[in-house]
Every structure is written in structure tokens, then in C-alpha cells.
Amino acid sequence: MGTKKFLTGLGATATAVKMADVDVITSFPIRPYTGVMMILSQMVANGELDAEFIHADGEHAQLSISHGASAAGARTFTGSSGVGVTYAFETYSPISGGRCPVQMLIADRTLDPPGDFGSEHTDALGCRDQGWIMGWAETPQEVFDNTLIYYRVGEDPRVRLPQFNCHDGYFVSHIPGDVEIPEQSQVDEFLPPYRPVDPLDPQNPLGHGPQIFPDQGPALEAMRHNAMMAAMPVIEEAIDDFGRIFGRKYAPFVEEFMTDDAELVFFINGAHAHTARYAIKHLRERGIKVGLVKIRFIRPWPTDVLQESLSRFKAVGVVETNSSFGIARGGGILAPEVCGSLYDVPQRPLIASFMGGLGGEPITLKEFDFIAEKLKKIAESGKIEKPVYWLGFEE
Amino acid sequence: MATQKVEKTKVDRIRSLAKAPMDDYYVSGHRTCAGCGPAINYRMVAKAAGKDTIFVGPTGCMYVANTSYLCVPWAVPWIHAQITNAGGIGSGISAAYEARIRKGKYKGKFPNVIVMAGDGGSSDIGLQALSGAMYRNHDLLFISYDNEAYANTGIQVSPTTPYGARTTFTPPGPVVPEGKKLWPKDLAKLIVGGHPSVAYVATASIGYPIDLMNKVRKALNVEGAAFMHIHAPCPKGWGFPADKAIEIARLAVQTGMWTMWEYENDEYKINIQPKKLKPVSQYLEAQDRFSHLTAEHKAKIQNFVNHKLAMLGIKVPVEAVTA
Amino acid sequence: MKSYEVKIAKEKLLPEAGIVKAPSPNGEQESMITGCWRVLRPVIDHEKCTMCRSCWIFCPDQAIEVKGEEMAVKLKYCKGCGICANVCPVGAIERVPELDFEGGVVRLEKLF
Ligand SMILES: Cc1ncc(C[n+]2csc(CCOP(=O)(O)OP(=O)(O)O)c2C)c(N)n1
Ligand code: SF4
Ligand code: SF4
Ligand code: SF4
Ligand SMILES: [Mg+2]
Secondary structure, three states: OOEEEEEOHHHHHHHHHHHOOOOEEEEOOOOOOOHHHHHHHHHHHHOOOOOEEEEOOOHHHHHHHHHHHHHOOOOEEEEEOOHHHHHOHHHHHHHHHOOOOOEEEEEEOOOOOOOOOOOOOHHHHOOOOOOOEEEEEOOHHHHHHHHHHHHHHHHOOOOOOOEEEEEEOOOOOOOOEEEEEOOHHHHHHHOOOOOOOOOOOOOOOEEEOOOOOHHHHHHHHHHHHHHHHHHHHHHHHHHHHHHHHHOOOOOOOEEEEOOOOOOEEEEEOOOHHHHHHHHHHHHHHOOOOEEEEEEOEEEOOOHHHHHHHHOOOOEEEEEEOOOOOOOHHHOOOHHHHHHHHHOOOOOOOEEEEEEOOHHHOOOOHHHHHHHHHHHHHHHHHOOOOOOEEEOOOOO | OOOOOOOEOOOOOOOOHHHOOOOOOEOEOOOOOOOOHHHHHHHHHHHHHOOOEEEEEEOOHHHHOOOHHHOOOEOOOEEEEOOOOHHHHHHHHHHHHHHHHHOOOOOOOEOEEEEEEEOHHHHHOOHHHHHHHHHHOOOOEEEEEEOOOEOOOOOEOOOOOOOOOOOOOOOOOOOOOOOOOOOOOOHHHHHHHHOOOOOEEEEEEOOOHHHHHHHHHHHHHOOOOEEEEEEOOOHHHHOOOOOOHHHHHHHHHHHOOOOOEEEEOOEEEEOOOOOOEOOHHHHHHOOHHHOOOOHHHHHHHHHHHHHHHHHOOOOOOEOOOOO | OOOOOOOOOHHHOOOHHHEEEOOOOOOEOOOOOOHHHOOEEEEEOOOOOOOOOHHHHHOOOOOEEEEOOEEEEOOOOOOOOOHHHHHOOOOOEEEEEHHHOOOOHHHOOOOO
């Protein structure tokens, strides 16, 4: 039964990519994701992985080459960070519209300006509406597991969608943790070889992506939407199977921590959930009934699961490691989606955003204390006086 | 890219029109303008390449006018690319076949991968993707069909638009009497000049189909990347009657406005070179896009052409301009 | 879980990913019949024609076929551009207004 290794998020990703027997890898350097390509290129050089390792002429090219390769039936892997993610923006919709299950690692990085290496989710979240499956991992182990799970879900003939496999730069990409590496036979059982549905192949000539008549537009868009919706049960199935084969059980969409009797919760995607868990333990010692709701998939957005989960609490603090200048409520990208999900529910919690970790700053235990304190006040007063707090600036 | 070469089929030389393949893989039923030069080019390329081919079609006339209403006129696989990234999509298809055949995941022949990009999609916004594909030497043929403008968006200037041409972004006026003021980018030379792995680069013209089809076959037969720059007059954009695309294409060669060459084994070989060149004014005067030019402008273009020919080592006399 | 799936009426369903079947070699794309564009119809004088195939190779619309011992125009797709007439070395192709034909394009109630 497998081995245990001490790996960074990037090391974990590379190991999973190798075990997934990827055919085409497209690279371009940008910190912090670069390391995964250094490891993969060495694996190819050593003959441990038989893949075309391509030095793309930029991120736009990485994605374009992956698109062509995926349409021609290859399992493909690519990745980027920060401005690299946004440089490729044009390519994302054609890839999901062509229903090519390309996988892209995003190790988050702050967009310019400022010139900054830290993790901030705006790079990935800025691409959330492009028809890609998207979610965050909190630890190197979760990164490894997500890499396999995403391929399986994205390549499922009911889904056929590309995937943004995200994790925080540095906090996850560069800090090692224990990773259980399964046997190859377990991986093969979980993730069968990619069977492309309609590949570009002279033996069966097809046209990919012709122009349409305007009245054909709505149906094509609805079908891409349906593919994303179809991903939900497929994710549940995959998570079930994953637990059975590897012995690690995940909540498919939303993981809760210390919520049984909680009145207040932190709502988080990604690495800061790790700190939040410690913060919650300390806060609980002080009698504050706080818990954690960690969202594992941003796309498809698990509306129903969140309705059930969040309606049980008095106040929700959405921790936003992203920025969207001028968005509804004046905070980050996640809170409007959380609010939107709960709007139809009669019993709604009060919701405030906490802008934190911008520029790659860690969110400290003290800051979680601050969030808890504000949430407590909100719950007690029963109203939102301020929908957004910028951590570190406000009393 | 491949570490271990995957075997490819080779195709023979076409000796005459009578021996040209009968089969068409670019078929009737597309709404390119009547008399469209790039459509003629597509037909010849598809004929020469045959059935084991995959086309990549970036946005431009050869995408928009060919694939209306969720249907395609190609009897071989075809995929849309963005105007920016045809070289990337082509690279990916080629890489996928390398990997899949080598790993035993695909049973079949390595296909001809042909990118069919406009001048905009190859010399301008798609240049990086083209250069990347050539540099990495993927097994593919990149064709730039040159109608000397961003035609599909309504004939805007591109880097290959000739000096002095009127386009909808270079309208002549009192302050800018010549319309386009810049000299065109020489895309084929750019590929030759900076991409040492590319084994075959050629220019061709729809006016000379046997030459064109044989160059396509030669390009497909080489291992790795190949590039062709094909002159394809556009009646709508250039302002000439719909029946004249071939005439104009030949005039371009007869005046030296377009040169026909191959680059192989570190050498240029000039093909189809008239013994005597006609003055460029004959070519210019046959097209409305040059109708505003003065004798001075035309002389400038003649000088430019003379210089270009000299650089290629072509020494032929130009006939005197007859009034 | 509530379903957010869109019910798409059967007649509105399109091929998944907009991926469509290619026509067969030498076939035709019947969703885009272009013969109705034609104003002037190419008419081949078979007496003059030497079967050199120039018209065939230069037609942008694959609308000239080599049919046994004769060249033939595919009127369903010929756009009437006139290139064939222009390239014919012996002047065997004449361009005749559609109006001159009993079943000419302009006279058709329903175009193909
Ligand atoms: C990124 C992007 N910018 C602009 C366009 C608009 N556009 C569509 S077709 C076209 C012209 C393409 O010109 P060219 O590549 O020369 O092909 P042609 O239309 O001349 O055949 C342009 C600019 C686009 N589709 N994508
Ligand atoms: S505008 Fe020119 S290139 Fe475009 S379809 Fe018309 S003739 Fe062809
Ligand atoms: S008129 Fe044009 S479209 Fe018709 S057959 Fe002749 S060349 Fe082809
Ligand atoms: S070009 Fe003229 S001579 Fe040649 S095949 Fe056509 S009609 Fe006959
Ligand atoms: Mg053009």
C-alpha cells in the first residue's frame, strides 16, 4: 500500500501527473508554479514519464498547445501563476467550449501591480466564468488527490470540461507536507486511460468549432452549462470511489470543521483554512462557538450544499483572498456568490466579507480573532453595519 | 520534438493537371465571395494533401466564410483556432500524435497537420504562435494564405498589405495621399532568417497550381516544421472583378510584386521567374485599392520591387512602362 | 440536490461541443447552397473544349467536374464568378445571363 513522502504542493502535483500518465505537458516559467515543470522535465529526461514536454512561447501558447493536443486525444497538463494565468485568458473559453479536458495547475500569485510574489486568488478567480471546473486544495496531500480527481471528473464523457486545479502559491506550492503516494495500480483503477470522445482523427473526420447561426447560440451555451451541472454528481461519484480505493474520504464540495454547535463560521477556499483551524481551536477555548466551512469547488458552485450548510449559522465571515474593484457590496468575488446562493433560503445567516491575505500576506491568528469578534457582534446585534472589513486596517 | 520518430507517409510529385488528384477534400458549399483567391488556395492545398490530413483554421475569412451554420466544407478533420494561436493548436495536435503513437495509444498513421492562417493570423497577431511552432520544429505545415489584409473584418491593413494600398484603416486623404505608408513585412524571409530547424520554406501563388501543389507535398514530406507563404488575391478587398483572381495572381509574379522561391538545404531556389518583368504599374492599375496612387508612388513601388529582386539575386530587365 | 440543468427541446439540441460530421470527399455541404448567387452562368462549348482542366483546378467552388469525356458545371454551387471562363485557354466557356435561361436562378420560385 503505497509510500509516504514529504512533498511540496508542486512535488505532489508532479507526482500525480506522472502517475496519471500524461501525454503532453506544456511549460513556461513563472513563479511560483514553475517548480512543477522543473520536476516534470527531469522525469521526462530520466525516462520515468513518457510525455512530450513542450517549451511553449508563453502562457497563451501553453494553453493553445494543450487545446490542440487534447482535441487530438492526448491527456494534457499545464500550469501557471499570476499574470501568466491572465495572459492566456483568450484561450479558456475555446477550450471549455470545445469540451477539451485540459488540466491546468494554478499556484496563485498576486496580479501586477504590485510586482509581488505572494499568493492571492484573483488570478484564478478572474477566470471563473470561462467554463472550467475550479477548486482549491489546502495541503500537498489534497493537491495530489485533486490532480487525479480533476482528470477523472473532467474526462468523464458526461462532463468533458477542462479544470483549474488551484492551490495557494508558497503556502501550499512550496511548503512541504506528508503525502501518501498510492500504488500505480490504485491510480489506474481510479483513473482509467483517457478515451477522447470526438478526437481530431483522419479515420473519422469531424469539424471542431464551426461558426453558428445566432439561434444556435443559446443551445450550445446551455449544453456547456449542463456539462458543468453534470459535473456535480460525477464529482460525488469520484469522491466516493476515491475514498474506497485510496482510503481518504473527502466531502465533495464543502468541508466543515467544528460546526456542530457553531453559531459563527469562517467561509474559506484554499490554504488559509489551515490557519483557520488553529484559530478556531483557540477561539473555542475562549468559549466562542466558531467553525469552518471550506469550499472545495468554486465551479461548479455548490449552491444547494451551501444553502443547507450555511443556513444553520447566525453569521458567516467570508474570507476573501482576492480583489474585485467595485464589485457588489464592495468586497471580494466570493461574498456576492455566497449571498446569491442564500437569497432564496428563508433562514439566512448574516454575511460579511473580510479582505485578507492580499499580496500574499498570511492571515494571522490575530486576524481570525478579529473576524470572530466582528461576527459575534453581528450575530448579537442581528444586523450588518459594514458588509466588508479590510484586515489590518480597521478597528 | 519527438525523441523517437514516428513514421509518416510520403506523397509523390504531381507532373501535370491531368495527373493532379481528382479527389477534393475542400468541397462545394461555402460562402466565400465569388472568385475568392484564398478559397482556390484551400482547394489546391487540400487536394495535394489528401485524406490523411488535419486542418487548423484560425479566425479569418477561411474560418468565417467557410463554416457557417454549424457545418464545415472539409472532408478531413478541421478545428477552429483563434486568430492568435493557430501555431499553438497545430503544435498541440502534432505533439499529441507523436506521444499517442509512440505510447501505443493510437493505431494509425501520423497525419498531415496543416495550419491554414491568414496574413493577419500569421504575420501579425499570430506571429508568436507561428514562430514558436517553427522554432520547436513540430511536424506540421504552416501556410499563410496572403490576401494582404485583415479581410474578414472588412479589409483593414495588415503587415503584408503593400505600400500604397487603400484599406479601411489606411484611407488616402490630403494628409496621407498614399494610403498605407509602410513597407510590407516579408514573412517567409522572417521564417527562413530565424528558424534554423525549419527544413522547408516556400512561397507560392494560386496562379501556378502545379507548383503550389508540389510545394505542399514537399513541405509535408519533410520531417518537422515547414512553412509556405501563398499569394491569394481577394477580389473584394483589392477591388478587381470576381473573374480575375488568377489573372491578378499571375500579374503579381510577372511584375515581381510576388516572388516564387523555395528554401531548402540552406539555399534559395527561384522558381517560375519570367525572363522579362512587366512594370509594377500594370499590376497596380488593375486594382482599385491602388487607384489613388500618383506616378511618384508607383515609381517608389517599382524601386522597392527592384531592390527586393536584387536581394534575391534575380537579375531580369523590367519592360518599359507603356503609356 | 436541486437540478440546475436546462431542459433543451429535442429539436434545439445541437451536437455536443459543436462538433459536426465532415462531408465526404468530393461531396458537398448542402447547408450552404450557393448556386442562387449566380448572375452569369458559365456555359461550356464542348466542341471547343480540349479537356485541359484549367477551369476545373481554378474554380474556387469545386463547381466544375470532369465527367467522363466532358467537363460539366455543378449549377447547384457555381457562384458565377467567371474565373473558369477567364482561364480557359481556348475560350470555350461563355458567360450567359441567368435571365436567358428558362429555369435560370432569377426565375426559380424556390432556390434549389
Ligand atoms: C483576438 C482577436 N482579435 C480580433 C479578431 C477579429 N478578427 C476576426 S477575423 C479577422 C481578420 C483576419 O485576417 P487574416 O488573418 O488576414 O485572415 P483573412 O480574414 O484576411 O482571411 C480579425 C481581425 C478576432 N477574431 N480575434
Ligand atoms: S473577402 Fe476576400 S478573402 Fe474573404 S471571402 Fe471574400 S474574396 Fe475571399
Ligand atoms: S463561374 Fe466560378 S464558380 Fe462557376 S464554375 Fe466557373 S469558376 Fe466555378
Ligand atoms: S479550361 Fe476550357 S478547354 Fe480547358 S477544360 Fe475547361 S472548358 Fe475545356
Ligand atoms: Mg488576410
